[in-house]
Amino acid sequence: MEQVSKTNEGRVVIVTGAGQGIGRAHALAFAADGAKVVVNDYAADSASAVVDEIVAAGGEAVVAAGDVADWETGAAIVQTAVDSFGRLDALVNNAGFLRDRMLVSFSEEEWDSVVRVHLKGHFVMLRHAAAYWRGEAKAGRTPRARIVNTSSGAGIFGSVGQGNYAAAKAAIAELTIQAAAELGGYGIVVNAIAPSARTQMTMGAGDAMAAQMAAPDDGSFDAMDPANISPLVVWLASAEAGDVTGRLFEVEGGTVTVLDAWQRAASTDKGARWEPSELGPVVRGLLVDSPEQVKAYGAR
Known part of the structure; x- marks a missing residue:
């Protein structure tokens, strides 16, 4: 049998929110690809x-449990990678959860908690990992470091009843562009x-969504299997992906799509100030x- 090459052989990767769902699939895929994995989950x-x-x-693999949106915990997760395996090569920001409601019904806590875990959690982990890699670069050991963030179609197109989640995921898409430019x-x-x-988050998003996400019972390709997402993440975290940065990819089943939403479209210039009329x-x-x-998802 032909041996499949491994793009992350010996590399050290942190995966947040890796106790279940897509994060778990990522952790298993990285390990199968030869990486040493720091498995983070709140539980x-x-x-x-x-x-x-x-x-x-x-x-x-090693455990680094805790809240990724906590400053000291984020630093400790990065340090766990360095202490356990001698270095860090890639960070996959995946942790998150849902508190769905219409905008007029959100409580302050429901808004803040989702924005905190998704957006602040991404920033905290990115900040501590980037500080480590900056130190390596300044010491003359420029890394081949990779960060893979997790946005959402909801963050690009909107999703009715998920305003907190959509806002956080849109901000993560922009944080990705910002970080690529700065780092x-x-x-x-x-x-x-x-x-x-198919994850606990999507299966809990209503009967219609659950039916759409259900696994096929006829043995056909399961387009909603979380493991379908991981191959692209594994490749983006590899040394081979050094010429791709600041980009957003939609992934579903066997389909990979470049999302290019942050572009200017039609324009006109009067050459003077416009009148409202x-x-x-x-x-x-x-x-x-x-x-x-x-x-937007769910819009009529």
């Missing part, structure tokens, strides 16, 4: 179960994915000449 038992699974399969000089490449897969036909004309807007 230590869940993280330990994934580590046990990796070790039983002959891989190397490239230290050998750090930053990209993001917008995954669609002039702008109605101008704006409508620009919209006609621009790509059709993608509707």
Whole structure:
């Protein structure tokens, strides 16, 4: 049998929110690809179960449990990688959860908690990992470092009833662009994915969503299997992916799509200040000449 090459042989990778769902699939895929994995989850038992699974399969992994949005915990997770395996090569920001409601019904806590875990959690981990890699670069050991963030189609197109989640995921997409621009000089490449897969979050998002996400019972390709998301993440975290940065990829089943939403479309210049009364036909004309807007998930 032909031996499959491993793109992350010997590399050290942190995966946050890796106790279940997509994060667990990532951790297992990295281990199968030869990486040493730091498995983070808020629940230590869940993280330990994934580590046990990796070790039983002959891989190397350690637990780094805790809240990724906590400053000291984030620093400790990065330090766990360095203490356990001697270095850090890649960070996969995946941790998150949902508190879904319509905008007029959110409590302050429901808004803040989701934005905190998704957006602040991404920043905290990115900040501590980047500080480590900057130190390596300044010491003359420029790394081939990789960060893979997790955005969402909800963050690019919107999703009715998920305003907190959509806002956080949109900010993560922009944080990816920002980080790629700022950190490239230290050998750090930053990209993001917008995954669609069956997880506890999606299965809890309503009966219609659950039916759409259900596994097929006829043995056909399971397009919603979380493991379908991981191959792209594994490649983006590899040394081979050094020429791809600041990009966002939508991943569902066997489909990979470049999301290029942050681009200018049609434009017109009067060469002087506009009068409000002039702008109605101008704006409508620009919209006609621009790509059709993608509707938010759940919008009528």
